[in-house]
Amino acid sequence: MKLVLATSNKGKVREIKALCQDYEVVPYVELMEEFDIVEDADSFKDNALIKARAVYNALGDDDVIVIADDSGISVNVLDGEPGIYSARYGGEDATDKENLHKLIEDIKKKGVSSSPAHYTAAIAIVTKGIERTVHGWMYGTALTETKGEGGFGYDPMFVPSGYDKTLGELSDEIKKKLSHRSKALSLATKIIKTL
Numbered sequence: 001m002k003l004v005l006a007t008s009n010k011g012k013v014r015e016i017k018a019l020c021q022d023y024e025v026v027p028y029v030e031l032m033e034e035f036d037i038v039e040d041a042d043s044f045k046d047n048a049l050i051k052a053r054a055v056y057n058a059l060g061d062d063d064v065i066v067i068a069d070d071s072g073i074s075v076n077v078l079d080g081e082p083g084i085y086s087a088r089y090g091g092e093d094a095t096d097k098e099n100l101h102k103l104i105e106d107i108k109k110k111g112v113s114s115s116p117a118h119y120t121a122a123i124a125i126v127t128k129g130i131e132r133t134v135h136g137w138m139y140g141t142a143l144t145e146t147k148g149e150g151g152f153g154y155d156p157m158f159v160p161s162g163y164d165k166t167l168g169e170l171s172d173e174i175k176k177k178l179s180h181r182s183k184a185l186s187l188a189t190k191i192i193k194t195l
């Protein structure tokens with residue numbers, strides 16, 4: 001079965017392909033020109049739905065199944081920031097590196113060298129007459145330094161609970177077992193099987 005992925009984030013595409021090997025996962029940018037989607041809702045869930053609906057409507061093919069991922073990191077010492085604003089924490093067009101360094105500086109400003117934190121992923125599934133959403137979480141610690149080059153985004157500063165290395169240092173296989181995205185996707189595939 002073909003799943004169209006409503007994302008232009010290459011890190012997500014790589015992870016979702018690895019997590020959904022029973023499906024043909026096609027990023028929508030391989031089917032049409034990339035377009036801007038305004039993610040202006042106030043929750044991961046509603047932003048995921050905005051993205052999945054936008055791509056479903058743009059494709060104009062009733063039978064296609066579109067999935068979208070809206071995700072981010074929430075840091076306790078920052079009262080849950082950046083949360084749904086994780087992709088633009090360092091500014092509207094900030095790179096992953098700029099976002100990560102702003103987060104490190106903001107945690108340092110609180111006078112601590114680390115903080116409990118968690119990632120959230122909301123996955124939306126949209127197809128003919130059906131809209132569903134599921135969530136997954138990964139808890140751990142946000143550091144004020146980076147270690148390793150693996151993963152993407154904030155991974156080099158995030159140590160998952162039960163580990164003493166960052167996701168930048170841990171293998172893709174370990175992230176696959178632990179991640180917010182893998183937990184949400186395992187719920188999503190249960191729903192997709194019933195469609």
Ligand SMILES: O=c1[nH]c(=O)c2ncn([C@@H]3O[C@H](COP(=O)(O)OP(=O)(O)OP(=O)(O)O)[C@@H](O)[C@H]3O)c2[nH]1
Pocket residue numbers: 006007008009012039051069070071072073086087088096099119151152153154155156179181
């Ligand atoms: O280190 C990370 N490991 C992860 O596993 C992860 N999951 C999400 N994020 C960060 O959260 C924001 C998502 O924002 P987001 O859902 O709007 O996605 P995006 O704008 O990059 O692409 P799109 O899917 O919207 O096209 C971005 O800053 C990501 O770096 C992660 N960072």
Ligand SMILES: [Mg+2]
Pocket residue numbers: 039087
């Ligand atoms: Mg986005």
